[in-house]
Amino acid sequence: MAPARHVRRSVRSTRHRGFTDVGARGLTIDQAVDLALGTRQEAAPAPTAETSPLTHREQQIAELLAEGLSNRQIADALVISRRTVDGHAEHILDKLAVSSRTQVAAWVAARAHPRPVQAGG
Numbered sequence: 001m002a003p004a005r006h007v008r009r010s011v012r013s014t015r016h017r018g019f020t021d022v023g024a025r026g027l028t029i030d031q032a033v034d035l036a037l038g039t040r041q042e043a044a045p046a047p048t049a050e051t052s053p054l055t056h057r058e059q060q061i062a063e064l065l066a067e068g069l070s071n072r073q074i075a076d077a078l079v080i081s082r083r084t085v086d087g088h089a090e091h092i093l094d095k096l097a098v099s100s101r102t103q104v105a106a107w108v109a110a111r112a113h114p115r116p117v118q119a120g121g
Helices: 002-014 029-037 056-066 071-078 082-096 101-112
Strands: none
Touching: 056 071, 056 082, 056 101, 071 082, 082 101
16 A cells, blocks of 8 residues: 555646646646635636535535544544545545645635626626
């Protein structure tokens, strides 16, 4: 298992930060960060629950990560093992093409508070 984990980390660290598979289904990481910080340059599609690349459980864990909980605290809250949370957290990072919990938090915030697009500019 250790080699697979190293490969995932290596791929994530060499991936262009602005590109993600999420773009076809929701927001790119850059769009999510811009939206969360209020620095959005162009209108982004409002994400919906069905556009999430995450499973229901991964979404739950992503929301708890965004609240600042540790993997141990998440495991206790969801009554699952810490190792299970570790695996889900790794999958979340991979699916969102991000390398930090902070980027996951920005993605969660952008989905929770989509800004309406104003007509006419």
